[in-house]
Amino acid sequence: MGRPELGSVVGAAAVFIFFSVAADSFLQWSSFGTVLYAASTIGIMAVPVALLMIGGEFDLSTGVMVTSSALVSSMFSYQMTANVWAGVAVSLVVTLAIGFFNGFLLTRTKLPSFIITLGTFLMLTGLNLGFTKLISGTVSTKSIADMEGFDSARVLFASHLTIGDIDLKVTILWWAALVAVATWVLLRTRAGNWIFAVGGGADAARAVGVPVSRTKIGLYMAVAFCAWISGQHLLFSFDVVQSGEGVGNEFLYIIAAVIGGCLMTGGYGSAIGSAVGAFIFGMTSKGIVYAQWNPDWFKFFLGAMLLLATLLNAWVRKRAEATA
Numbered sequence: 001m002g003r004p005e006l007g008s009v010v011g012a013a014a015v016f017i018f019f020s021v022a023a024d025s026f027l028q029w030s031s032f033g034t035v036l037y038a039a040s041t042i043g044i045m046a047v048p049v050a051l052l053m054i055g056g057e058f059d060l061s062t063g064v065m066v067t068s069s070a071l072v073s074s075m076f077s078y079q080m081t082a083n084v085w086a087g088v089a090v091s092l093v094v095t096l097a098i099g100f101f102n103g104f105l106l107t108r109t110k111l112p113s114f115i116i117t118l119g120t121f122l123m124l125t126g127l128n129l130g131f132t133k134l135i136s137g138t139v140s141t142k143s144i145a146d147m148e149g150f151d152s153a154r155v156l157f158a159s160h161l162t163i164g165d166i167d168l169k170v171t172i173l174w175w176a177a178l179v180a181v182a183t184w185v186l187l188r189t190r191a192g193n194w195i196f197a198v199g200g201g202a203d204a205a206r207a208v209g210v211p212v213s214r215t216k217i218g219l220y221m222a223v224a225f226c227a228w229i230s231g232q233h234l235l236f237s238f239d240v241v242q243s244g245e246g247v248g249n250e251f252l253y254i255i256a257a258v259i260g261g262c263l264m265t266g267g268y269g270s271a272i273g274s275a276v277g278a279f280i281f282g283m284t285s286k287g288i289v290y291a292q293w294n295p296d297w298f299k300f301f302l303g304a305m306l307l308l309a310t311l312l313n314a315w316v317r318k319r320a321e322a323t324a
Contacts, residue, residue: 005273007312008260011305012280019287026290029165036168039282040175043275044230045249046256047178048223050274051186053257055219056199056266057113059102061120062227063249068124069095069231070241071132074141084149092228098124099224103217125247132243145239157229158236171233175275178226182271195219199266255302256281259309280305 019026045062052059072094077087098120105116129139136142144150159170186192194215197205206212235241258264259280260273284301 003261003270005261005270005276007309008273008276008280010312011259011309012276012283015280015283015287015305019283019291023287023290023292026287030167031286031290033166033168035279035282035286036172037282038285039275039279040169040171041230041233042249042252042256042281043175043278044171044178044233045223045226045253046260046274046278047175047182047271048219048226049253050257050260050262050269050271051182051195052219052223053254053262053264054186054199054266054269055195055216056202057106057216057219058117058254059220059223060114060117060250061098061102061124062223062253063246063251064121064124064128065095065098065224065227065246066230066234066249067128067241067243067246068098069228070235071128071141071231071243073232073235074144074241075131075135077144077147078142079135081147084144084147084153086149087144088153088232091231092225095224095228095231096221097224099221099227100217102224103220106220107213107216121250128243139243141241141243143239144235150236153232154236157232174229174233175278179271179275186271191215191218196267199268201267252281252302255306259305277309 025031045066049059049062069091073084073087073091075087076082076090077084080086102113102117102120105111106113109116132139132141155170157170161168161170186195194205194210197208197210198212198215202212234245256277257269257274258277260270260275260277262269262273281302284305285298288295288298288301
């Protein structure tokens with residue numbers, strides 16, 4: 001009962017059974033690969049967002065940061081006529097710098113993370129559009145598909161593997177690896193203890209020697225690293241990037257983490273729970289399509305799941321604390 005992901009596992013089972021009955025094609029192996037891919041595109045970012053929420057903070061810039069990462073890779077490679085891997089490396093440095101900026105400003109100013117990352121969200125949104133139009137003359141980047149290094153980069157960030165009737169995208173492997181690493185960090189390392197302590201009470205954690213500032217900066221840089229991975233997948237999947245993409249996705253990442261058992265107040269949650277939350281997102285988004293329903297209802301189901309999961313998680317936690 002005390003496991004943070006219990007409520008999300010129950011919810012995932014209910015969603016799976018529901019769409020198994022409502023949509024005949026939902027249980028096909030080919031559909032399973034599609035559901036996993038949809039879940040992985042959210043899950044890659046939901047993992048570090050969950051760790052950040054356990055640490056007691058938010059990041060509203062994650063959606064546009066993914067697009068920023070892709071834009072930097074594409075425009076640097078195209079304008080400098082460099083090997084695509086040079087653009088990928090520059091993008092990693094720039095994206096990590098954005099994460100460091102968020103964490104450093106948070107720890108120095110003591111302002112709420114909501115305000116700081118909202119400001120970053122607005123700045124990145126403007127920069128994405130402004131720089132793209134300034135350099136390329138349009139709202140999208142130029143194709144880099146014929147440049148040196150593109151094919152090898154696509155293998156790492158946007159390839160796929162076919163096993164029988166299942167088409168598995170490489171993002172599924174990235175997602176699984178990130179969940180495993182994050183779970184190990186949370187449950188088996190000193191840094192994991194720091195994350196829980198900082199989220200439970202920063203002042204108390206600082207009093208017993210926890211490096212609060214370093215922990216929070218590290219969490220924001222972890223979010224940035226995963227945004228870089230997602231951004232490279234976006235770029236190498238479609239060759240070009242639209243500068244306005246990513247707006248609103250930050251809420252999907254937070255929703256996946258909350259459905260997975262993370263508390264809005266911090267100090268409680270798990271990486272596995274965020275994975276289950278992302279899987280619920282994947283099942284719902286594709287299940288509605290397979291059931292041939294109007295996709296306009298998707299946001300309604302997502303909101304309903306968020307409320308139900310939050311209520312269930314709160315009830316489970318109270319029951320666990322009462323019997324402890």
